Amino acid sequence: MRNLLDLDxxxxxxxxxxxxxxxxxxxxxxxxxxxxxxxxxxQQRLDIYRYWLDRISSARSVxxxxxxxxxxDRLDERLLAARNTEIPTxxxxxxxxxxxxxxxxxxxxxxxxxxxEFISRADAYLALDDLANADRNACSAIExxxxxxxxxxxxxxxxxRRRQSAMRTFHRKRxxxxxxxxxxxxxxxxxNEQADESANxxxxxxxxxxxxxxxxxxxxxxxxxxxxxGDLWKQVRNVFVGRMFAIAVHxxxxxxxxxxxxxxxxxxxxxxxxxxxxxYASSSGLTGSSSFTAEETRAITKLLAVYDDKPQQFxxxxxxxxxxxxxxxxxLRFALRMEGCDAHWAMLQAAVATSxxxxxxxxxMRDPTVxxxxxxxxxxxxQPAALVQSYAKWLKExxxxxxxxxxxxxxxxxxxxxxxxxxxRQFGLCGEVAAEALTLFAGATALTGWFGWQPHPYDDSxxxxxxxxxxxxxxxxxxxxxxxxxxxxxxxxxxxxLDDESRWREAFSEQAKCFWTASMEYEDGxxxxxxxxxxxxxxxxxxxxxx
Numbered sequence: 313m314r315n316l317l318d319l320d321x322x323x324x325x326x327x328x329x330x331x332x333x334x335x336x337x338x339x340x341x342x343x344x345x346x347x348x349x350x351x352x353x354x355q356q357r358l359d360i361y362r363y364w365l366d367r368i369s370s371a372r373s374v375x376x377x378x379x380x381x382x383x384x385d386r387l388d389e390r391l392l393a394a395r396n397t398e399i400p401t402x403x404x405x406x407x408x409x410x411x412x413x414x415x416x417x418x419x420x421x422x423x424x425x426x427x428x429e430f431i432s433r434a435d436a437y438l439a440l441d442d443l444a445n446a447d448r449n450a451c452s453a454i455e456x457x458x459x460x461x462x463x464x465x466x467x468x469x470x471x472x473r474r475r476q477s478a479m480r481t482f483h484r485k486r487x488x489x490x491x492x493x494x495x496x497x498x499x500x501x502x503x504n505e506q507a508d509e510s511a512n513x514x515x516x517x518x519x520x521x522x523x524x525x526x527x528x529x530x531x532x533x534x535x536x537x538x539x540x541x542g543d544l545w546k547q548v549r550n551v552f553v554g555r556m557f558a559i560a561v562h563x564x565x566x567x568x569x570x571x572x573x574x575x576x577x578x579x580x581x582x583x584x585x586x587x588x589x590x591x592y593a594s595s596s597g598l599t600g601s602s603s604f605t606a607e608e609t610r611a612i613t614k615l616l617a618v619y620d621d622k623p624q625q626f627x628x629x630x631x632x633x634x635x636x637x638x639x640x641x642x643x644l645r646f647a648l649r650m651e652g653c654d655a656h657w658a659m660l661q662a663a664v665a666t667s668x669x670x671x672x673x674x675x676x677m678r679d680p681t682v683x684x685x686x687x688x689x690x691x692x693x694x695q696p697a698a699l700v701q702s703y704a705k706w707l708k709e710x711x712x713x714x715x716x717x718x719x720x721x722x723x724x725x726x727x728x729x730x731x732x733x734x735x736x737r738q739f740g741l742c743g744e745v746a747a748e749a750l751t752l753f754a755g756a757t758a759l760t761g762w763f764g765w766q767p768h769p770y771d772d773s774x775x776x777x778x779x780x781x782x783x784x785x786x787x788x789x790x791x792x793x794x795x796x797x798x799x800x801x802x803x804x805x806x807x808x809x810l811d812d813e814s815r816w817r818e819a820f821s822e823q824a825k826c827f828w829t830a831s832m833e834y835e836d837g838x839x840x841x842x843x844x845x846x847x848x849x850x851x852x853x854x855x856x857x858x859x
Contacts, residue, residue: 568599
């Protein structure tokens with residue numbers, strides 16, 4: 313009986329833990345974790361009580377001072393430590409939080425605490441920066457009330473803090489290895505190992521956060537119809553939209569097959585071209601699956617309903633990532649085939665049109681995935697030629713600020729757009745894109761410096777020499793040949809290319825300047841590279857030019 317009472321006191325009345333310890337049902341690792349938590353909690357309580365105990369004598373004299381004005385004077389600044397100056401500083405209101413916590417624990421001994429009592433405990437632990445116990449009590453509250461808004465709020469706040477802490481540690485250790493440690497030293501190796509451990513921790517915390525985010529969106533605390541903690545709400549909302557967008561555009565496994573993934577993202581024709589080249593049976597088949605769970609879909613639906621209700625108030629005007637997040641939210645609506653796509657696109661286009669040029673580049677051109685999907689949606693709603701002109705206008709107006717380096721970014725956009733039009737057999741537009749790209753070279757045969765090979769839009773095993781003028785001349789010739797093959801009306805530029813076939817066939821013999829480089833890696837770590845004609849059309853051969 314004495315042992316039971318001691319264990320009950322040690323684990324603060326957690327009857328389930330006490331029973332598991334007595335019966336031997338608890339795992340050794342779990343028991344060690346619980347004892348570590350208990351030790352940390354006891355040390356924290358001891359520090360708080362020692363802090364105030366050491367200031368009791370000072371409190372007697374300060375509170376007896378007739379000149380004390382509690383409306384003006386801060387009590388904590390007037391109190392002096394009597395003996396021990398090594399007692400660590402405690403968080404504001406720590407004593408109050410500890411008293412709330414202990415009162416809740418005492419009440420729990422009379423029966424199972426309610427969800428509200430668990431929340432009081434979780435709030436107290438959170439105020440004491442005891443994240444493990446705060447999370448545990450928030451989970452207990454949610455077990456009793458699955459829609460406990462405060463419980464989900466505490467859990468998502470803790471998950472964000474843990475992830476951000478691990479990421480900060482990762483960046484700090486990586487910088488230490490790169491900037492401060494001697495090359496090939498033990499210090500460098502240790503710092504890199506610490507960075508790798510922090511990266512693993514960040515990934516684990518991200519997975520925990522992913523499981524919490526949908527419920528946090530669905531059950532965010534509100535007061536009189538308004539969401540509380542507005543800044544944190546925006547952060548959680550943006551993180552959730554970003555994670556769902558990443559799942560939609562990167563997780564083939566969630567969709568069930570690559571063909572289904574392409575269908576959900578509106579990239580059916582891109583998949584068909586890829587499948588003709590590499591016809592893997594496992595990648596084909598429309599599964600009818602969604603990329604999202606039922607909870608994730610409900611959370612996305614709720615966000616879209618909030619957006620549709622007050623679209624002008626959904627984002628802050630000064631929010632730096634507004635356009636990017638808005639576009640990601642639009643693509644989620646499209647992927648789920650929800651109503652309101654046209655109206656949402658019109659609002660998004662209006663926001664882009666009034667945003668600074670630098671913001672447009674940061675939000676819509678920096679991330680290759682966003683850039684490709686932006687083009688796909690733009691061409692679905694508007695003329696591709698207008699998109700080409702918008703890139704040219706953007707480059708012209710920013711050229712003076714960038715000293716010409718933004719040409720590389722625009723060439724990437726042209727490469728994505730050429731591919732988009734090619735798979736849709738719009739070869740006339742392909743020719744226009746290639747012609748516009750050629751104007752960026754201003755007579756040079758290549759863009760030197762940091763310009764180089766870039767990955768294919770949808771095949772990472774292929775690199776493209778976008779920095780070579782000859783490559784874009786090759787694409788212009790491909791467009792002209794395919795136009796003639798389709799019996800389309802030819803532009804003057806396309807006709808000129810076809811009329812000078814022999815010269816171009818000789819010019820295209822320089823494979824390094826106009827061919828793709830395909831690569832393959834093997835299980836033993838070896839690999840090989842080989843040149844490959846763009847889109848499988850070898851313009852060195854006379855047959856490729858045949859009518």
